[in-house]
Every structure is written in C-alpha cells, then in structure tokens.
Amino acid sequence: MQANENVVVVMVPFPAQGHLNQLLHLSRLISSYNIPVHYVASATHSRQARLRIQGWDPLSTHSQLIHFHEFPTPAFHSPDPNPHDPVKFPSHLQPSFDAALLLRQPVASVLSELSPTVKRLVVIYDSIIPSVIQDVASIPNGEAYSFQSVSTFCISSYYWGMVGKPLGMDDDVVNQIPSGGITTMMTQEMMELLNSQSEYREYSSGALFNTCRAIEAPFLDVLEKVNAKQWAIGPFNPVEVCKAKKRYSYSDWLDNQAPDSVIYVSFGTTTSLTNEQIHAIAVGLENSGQKFIWVLRDADRGDIFVGDTRVCQLPEGYEERIKLKGQGIILRDWAPQLEILAHASTGGFMSHCGWNSCMESMSMGVPMATWPMHSDQPHNALLVTKVLKMGVVVKDWAHWDEFVESLTIEKAVKELMASKQGEELRRRAVELSTAMKRSMAEGGDTHKEFGDFISHICR
Numbered sequence: 001m002q003a004n005e006n007v008v009v010v011m012v013p014f015p016a017q018g019h020l021n022q023l024l025h026l027s028r029l030i031s032s033y034n035i036p037v038h039y040v041a042s043a044t045h046s047r048q049a050r051l052r053i054q055g056w057d058p059l060s061t062h063s064q065l066i067h068f069h070e071f072p073t074p075a076f077h078s079p080d081p082n083p084h085d086p087v088k089f090p091s092h093l094q095p096s097f098d099a100a101l102l103l104r105q106p107v108a109s110v111l112s113e114l115s116p117t118v119k120r121l122v123v124i125y126d127s128i129i130p131s132v133i134q135d136v137a138s139i140p141n142g143e144a145y146s147f148q149s150v151s152t153f154c155i156s157s158y159y160w161g162m163v164g165k166p167l168g169m170d171d172d173v174v175n176q177i178p179s180g181g182i183t184t185m186m187t188q189e190m191m192e193l194l195n196s197q198s199e200y201r202e203y204s205s206g207a208l209f210n211t212c213r214a215i216e217a218p219f220l221d222v223l224e225k226v227n228a229k230q231w232a233i234g235p236f237n238p239v240e241v242c243k244a245k246k247r248y249s250y251s252d253w254l255d256n257q258a259p260d261s262v263i264y265v266s267f268g269t270t271t272s273l274t275n276e277q278i279h280a281i282a283v284g285l286e287n288s289g290q291k292f293i294w295v296l297r298d299a300d301r302g303d304i305f306v307g308d309t310r311v312c313q314l315p316e317g318y319e320e321r322i323k324l325k326g327q328g329i330i331l332r333d334w335a336p337q338l339e340i341l342a343h344a345s346t347g348g349f350m351s352h353c354g355w356n357s358c359m360e361s362m363s364m365g366v367p368m369a370t371w372p373m374h375s376d377q378p379h380n381a382l383l384v385t386k387v388l389k390m391g392v393v394v395k396d397w398a399h400w401d402e403f404v405e406s407l408t409i410e411k412a413v414k415e416l417m418a419s420k421q422g423e424e425l426r427r428r429a430v431e432l433s434t435a436m437k438r439s440m441a442e443g444g445d446t447h448k449e450f451g452d453f454i455s456h457i458c459r
Contacts, residue, residue, distance in 0.1 A: 006119030007458050009037045012107060012133055013049070014126035015100045016093065017269040017300060018356040019149050020049040022210055023126065024066075025236035026147070028056055031065040033454050040110055042103065043070035044303045054336040055238040071106040074099035078302035080310065081272035086401055088373040090270040091187050096302030098193065100129055108135035115139050122457045124208065128193075130200035137203055143457075146204040150355050152211055152232070153387065154379035156222035173386045176398075178378040184400050185374050208453070210234035210359060213445040214435035215388060231453040233446055235363045237356075239437045241342040248336070250293055250329045257291055260347030260426060263369070263417050264340050266295040267352040271373050275313045277403065282314050284409025285328065286321075290417045292328040293346075295335045341366050347426060348416045350394060353380040362390070365433030367425035369412045371395045371404070390429040392416050 009030055013023040020041070027037040039046065046068050050058070057063065076095035085091065112135075115121050120141050125133045127146040136142040148155060157177050178185065206229030213220060213232060220232050254262065265285065267273070273281075278296065285292050298310040314330070322328040337357065340346055341364040349361045350369040358380050361368050368391035370381035378397040385391045394412040395404050416422045439446040 007035055007122060008114055008118045008120075009035055009122045009124060009457070010107075010110060010114065011037055011039045012103075012123065012125040012129070013039070013041055013045070014128045014149070015042065015045040015096055015302075016090075017048070017052070018354050019126050019128075020045055021052065022149060022236050022356055023124070023147060024049045024053065025056075025238075026124070026208075026210075026233075027066045028063055029233075029236060029450065030454075032062045034062070034065070035454070035458075037066045038069055038110060038114065039066055040069045040103070040107055041071070042073040042100075044073040044305065046070045048304055052334060052336075055241040055338040055342075057242055069106075069110055071103060073303065074102040076302060078307065080307075081299040081301070083272040083274045083277075083298075083310075085272075087184065087187060088271060089185065089187050089190060089375060090272075090299055091189065092299070093270065093302050094187070094189050094193075097190070099302075101131060101193075104132045104134065107132055111135060111139055111142060115141060120457060127201075127204075127207075128197065130197050130203055134200050134203055143205045144203045145206050145208055146201070147208045147210075149210070150376040151358070151380050151383055152209055152216045152219040152223055153383040154355075154376040156219040157379060159222055159226055173382065176382055176386065178382075178397055184397075185376075185378060206230060206456075208233060210236045210355065212436055212439045214439045215362060215432060216383075229456075231449045233450045233453060235359045235436060235440070235446075237338055237360050237363060239363045239433075239440055241339055241364075250331060250335075250340075253326075253329055254293065254340070254343055254345050257345035259344050261417075262291045262293060262343075262345045263348035263350060263413055264293050264295075264337075264346050264366075265350040266335065266337060266357075267371065267373065268354045268357060269300040269334070270354075271352055272299045272310075273312070278312050279315055280404060280406040281409055282318050283406035285413060286318070287406065287410045288413035288417070289327075290413050291326075291345075292413075293331065293335075293340060294328060295331045295337075297332055297334065338364070348413075348422070350413070350416075353377040353384065355380055358384060362388075362429065362432050363436050365426075365430040367391055367416060367422070367429040369394045369416050372397055372400075388428070388432060390425055390432060392421075392425065 011023050013020045031037050076099040079092045081092045123133050123136050123144040136144045207227045209232045211234045296312050349366045351357045352373045371394040372378040372381040392415045
C-alpha cells in the first residue's frame with residue numbers, strides 16, 4: 001500500500017519504560033508505510049527509549065524515517081525507590097510523571113512547525129497525558145489519536161455495567177476482577193494526575209490498542225460500543241526478532257541450554273523489592289531445581305542516567321553457587337527482554353505482568369508465572385491465567401499485601417517448568433503466538449486494521 005506523502009505522525013509518549021517502548025515500536029510500524037514519524041520527548045526519556053531498542057534494527061531503511069525531538073528535561077527531584085512501600089506503584093517516579101505535563105509548549109512548537117509542510121498532521125499520544133497535545137485543536141489540518149497502553153480486558157472491565165458482560169466470560173473470572181483502586185493498585189497522587197487530564201480527552205479522534213482480536217476479541221467488542229473509532233493494531237513489538245549482533249554475559253550460557261528449559265525472571269522497570277523478598281525468590285528458584293535467568297535490579301529512576309542504583313542483596317555465596325552448578329545467571333542491569341523471550345531455550349517467564357511484557361511473552365509463545373505489582377497488572381495477570389489460560393499464579397491479587405514465601409515460588413516454578421500442566425500451558429502459549437503472528441500476516445485481523453488506520457490518516 002502506497003502511503004500519502006503528505007501525512008506526518010507526531011508520537012507523544014508517557015515517560016515510563018513500558019510506554020516509551022510501545023510507542024517506539026509503533027513508530028517503527030508506521031514508518032514501514034513510508035510515513036515520517038516524529039518522536040517527541042524530553043532528552044532524558046528519548047535517550048532512554050533509543051538505548052533500549054530491541055528486536056529490530058534502528059538503522060534500517062524505514063526506521064530512518066523516525067525523527068527524535070529532544071527537549072530539555074523539566075526539572076524534577078528523582079527520589080530513590082522505596083522497596084518497603086506496601087503499595088508497589090512507583091511513587092518515586094511521580095515527579096517525573098508530573099513534569100511530563102510541562103511538555104505542552106514544546107509539543108505545540110513541533111506541531112506548528114510541521115503543520116504548514118503537510119496535508120495532514122496526525123498526533124498519537126499516550127492516553128495518560130492528553131493535556132500535552134491539546135494545541136492540536138487549533139491546527140486546521142491536525143487530528144489526534146489516543147494510545148491505550150494497557151489491555152482491553154483491563155479497560156473494558158470498567159464498562160461492563162453499561163454495555164453488558166462480554167461473551168465468553170464466565171462468572172468465576174468476572175468475580176476475580178480487581179475492584180480496588182487507590183489503596184492497592186495506585187497512589188492518590190497518580191489518581192489526581194489522571195483526574196486532572198479528564199477534560200482533555202475530547203481531543204481524541206479514535207483509540208489505538210496494542211492488542212489483536214486473536215487474544216482480546218470479546219473485550220474489543222465491548223469497547224466498540226464506547227469508542228467512536230478504534231483500531232487493534234498489536235502486537236507492536238516484532239514477532240520475528242532479528243538476531244542480536246551484540247553478545248551478552250548470558251548469551252553462551254543460554255545457547256547451551258535445552259529447548260524450553262529456562263525460566264526468565266523479571267519484574268519490569270518500576271518494581272522495587274525488599275531484601276527479604278529477594279531472598280525468598282532466590283531460595284525458591286534454587287530449590288525448584290530449574291534453570292533460570294533472573295534480572296535482579298532496582299526500579300528505574302525518573303532519570304536513569306543520574307544517581308547511584310541500589311544493589312539488591314542475595315544470600316551470601318548464592319550467585320557463585322548457582323553459577324558453579326550451572327543452574328542460573330543473575331543479571332544486574334536492564335536486559336533485552338524480547339530477545340531473551342525469543343530464545344529457543346526460554347520456556348517460561350515469571351513476570352509483574354505489565355502489558356508490554358505480556359504482549360512480548362504471548363507473541364514469543366512463552367507461558368507466564370504471574371506476580372502483579374500495581375496499576376493494570378492485576379487485570380493482566382487474570383487475563384493470562386484465567387481467560388487465555390497460559391499461565392500459573394505466583395501471587396494472587398486478593399493477597400496483594402502479603403509476603404510471598406520461597407515455597408510458593410518454588411511450587412509455581414516447578415508447575416510451569418516441570419509438570420504436565422506446564423507442558424499444556426506451553427502448548428497454549430505457542431497456539432496464541434501462532435494466532436498473533438497469523439494476525440500480523442497479510443490478510444490477518446491486525447494487518448487489515450493497521451491498513452485501515454493508515455488509509456484513514458492518509459485519506
């Protein structure tokens with residue numbers, strides 16, 4: 001399909017890794033239609049997004065149509081993450097989130113600069129911060145589309161009362177949908193930020209979702225009754241990962257493991273765990289007898305390039321022991337998760353269930369051990385385990401404030417990696433991966449919807 005050369009897209013992400021990453025992946029997909037994309041963020045977060053690109057070549061022909069606009073980072077204090085906070089929402093990032101609202105003027109300047117050069121100026125913005133793009137309303141050839149960074153299962157749960165239960169949902173699942181808000185999944189400060197943005201949501205001409213009908217059809221049907229226009233155009237991440245040229249400390253070890261024998265353990269970029277909980281995970285993993293790669297690091301700061309990072313403590317001699325036994329690898333820095341999940345030796349993923357992680361795991365055909373921490377993650381964990389049936393529970397959200405014992409972790413790892421049920425979950429995960437890849441291929445649902453969206457903005 002030949003894209004209209006008179007269309008340009010401006011991408012405005014929210015400054016947290018899972019959001020930056022998804023919209024950078026979307027930038028790659030849109031640029032593949034020969035449409036220029038302008039990725040607008042603070043210098044710090046633009047640098048962070050580019051540093052962590054994975055699964056595709058940023059120097060490829062189409063990727064060169066992605067232009068980065070880096071504005072001075074608004075001043076904010078970036079406190080240390082607090083692993084002892086009972087609510088695991090990353091409150092230490094709140095100053096960074098609040099500072100993102102100050103990007104309105106820089107974004108407006110980009111829009112006014114680009115507007116005279118094109119027939120249509122398309123803004124895709126993270127739905128958390130619509131006030132930042134409000135000036136698109138005063139641009140005659142401008143229109144904006146909200147990007148929803150979470151699962152449609154999570155979003156649609158708030159509308160069931162208005163539009164009826166989606167088909168295919170049994171009462172057992174409905175009864176387990178998290179109903180808590182501020183006190184368990186989010187902080188008061190974050191709720192205030194979200195509420196402050198409600199009046200600006202009118203600027204959206206449609207909604208974009210990082211999902212596909214192969215995994216979330218019933219929930220997309222619910223949202224169709226709410227949204228005037230919507231497009232399910234995921235997964236955004238590559239479903240065929242290009243072979244990394246860079247070798248990592250774990251590369252040789254992972255290459256030498258049997259297929260589907262390694263569980264990858266990572267709780268994302270916003271989670272801080274106490275030393276006591278880290279100790280329990282360490283014991284549980286070792287006692288499971290299973291091979292593992294564990295990304296053991298503290299949460300990102302608002303500026304990942306500034307300040308000392310807490311070194312998470314393991315039991316004395318632990319790291320040397322598991323390395324000597326050949327059982328596992330501990331990674332102390334950010335890791336290329338998509339590439340690890342795509343590796344033939346990776347057969348399971350213990351995760352916080354951020355939507356980015358869920359989509360990467362599903363598209364790579366890797367079943368999950370779910371341990372949600374905050375925000376939409378409890379909903380995503382329920383979707384993975386009870387609806388899609390491709391995961392086991394490590395921590396049930398009904399017990400969100402309880403310590404997870406090493407025995408619980410050990411049992412979950414064994415169930416996922418060394419049981420008949422685990423084999424069935426792996427088979428189910430591969431089925432979903434195949435369906436998602438089919439959706440992305442020519443003639444598939446995602447391929448059609450992406451084509452529809454491109455046709456719409458190029459009309």
